[in-house]
Amino acid sequence: MAIVSSILGKIKGKLGNVSCFETRDGKTVMRALPPKRKVGTLEQQRREEEFGTLSRCALLLPHVIKKGFPKGGGTAVGKRGFIQANMGKGAVVVEAVNPEREFVRREGEPKYFRGRIDYTRIQVAGGVVTPPSVSIELPGQGATEQWVKFVNQGSVREGFDCFREDRVYGIAFCPSKRGVQVVEIGVRGETAETENAFSTRHWQGDIYFYAFATSADGKRASASVYLGLLVK
Numbered sequence: 001m002a003i004v005s006s007i008l009g010k011i012k013g014k015l016g017n018v019s020c021f022e023t024r025d026g027k028t029v030m031r032a033l034p035p036k037r038k039v040g041t042l043e044q045q046r047r048e049e050e051f052g053t054l055s056r057c058a059l060l061l062p063h064v065i066k067k068g069f070p071k072g073g074g075t076a077v078g079k080r081g082f083i084q085a086n087m088g089k090g091a092v093v094v095e096a097v098n099p100e101r102e103f104v105r106r107e108g109e110p111k112y113f114r115g116r117i118d119y120t121r122i123q124v125a126g127g128v129v130t131p132p133s134v135s136i137e138l139p140g141q142g143a144t145e146q147w148v149k150f151v152n153q154g155s156v157r158e159g160f161d162c163f164r165e166d167r168v169y170g171i172a173f174c175p176s177k178r179g180v181q182v183v184e185i186g187v188r189g190e191t192a193e194t195e196n197a198f199s200t201r202h203w204q205g206d207i208y209f210y211a212f213a214t215s216a217d218g219k220r221a222s223a224s225v226y227l228g229l230l231v232k
Contacts, residue, residue, distance in 0.1 A: 042103050046113055050092045053115030054083045060178050061124060064171055067182065068125025068212055072219035075127050085126035085223070093118055117175070120226055124171055125212035129222035130162035132188055134170065134211035136227045146198040148172070148209070148230060150183055154191035164189025165216040171224070172196065176205030188213060198230070206231050 019031045040048060058065060058079045069081030076084045086092065094115045103112055137149040150170035158164060170183040186192030198207060209227040214220060 041105060042112075046094050049094050049113040049115045050087060051083065053092045053094075053117060054086055055079070057117050057122070057175075058082050060175065061173070061180060063182055064124050064173075064180060067169065067214065067218070068221050068224065069127070070214065070219055070221055074220070081126055082123075085123040089121070089123070091118055091122040092116070119173070119175065119208045120229070122226075123224050124173070124210050125214075125221045125224040127221040127223070128161045129166060129213050129215055129220050130159070131222040131225050132166070132168045132211055132213040134168060134185065134225065134227060136170075136209050138228060138230050146203070146230065146232070147195055148198065148207075150185050150194045150196070150209075150211070150227075152185045152188075152190070152192045152211075155188055161215070161220065161222075162188070163216070166213045167216060167218070168192075168213050169211065170194065170196075170227075171210040171212075172198065172207050173210070174198075174203050174205045174207045177203060179203050179205075179207070185211070187216075198232075203232060 020029070023029055061082070065078055065082045069075065069078050069085070071077050075081050092115045094113050097111060097114050101110075101112070133153040133155060135151045135153070137151065139146055139148070152168050155162075156164065164187065166188040168185045168188055170185050172181040172183070173179070181196065183194055183196055185194050207230040209230070210224045211227055212224040213222040
């Protein structure tokens, strides 16, 4: 970016690949425009769709990602960590919008790919901490109350990045209604059960369940474990 004085007076608009505008104090500012982006190859467009799908999913899980990809864990933080943990791992299914349409690498062509999340494979947390041993108990068919129980199997065995005081979390995620709930179940070294209710009013869709652990100080996390699905 450059600030210039012009003998031609005020200059506004574009001159080639340079944009000109005037600041509040009357100075003319010239800024080079970014080069026009080339249309990607088939593989580039597929990866862009996978990246975009994960980015949109990350917007639904801000509180989970904050805990699951914390600072200080030696891995990428937050949204960047979430995308790295899932990119190229099968968490996104990328399909051709119209399989019968031939791919043409040309500007203005309709979108060739669309992506969808496989919620049974997605990682909502990541890191070097040992994953916890957690299970869930789902309500039976026709149950009027949608109670789900998280059960943490206490472990006294310790090792590298596996300690009794590690915190254990359960996650409930309803993508269709953007419902997310983070449940602190307890610590790794103690057997614990936590029940949570999901009303049909606010959770009107399939609910996916996950669990992960963090160090006691919350600075490191484990990979998440997929626990199951409540179909509603």
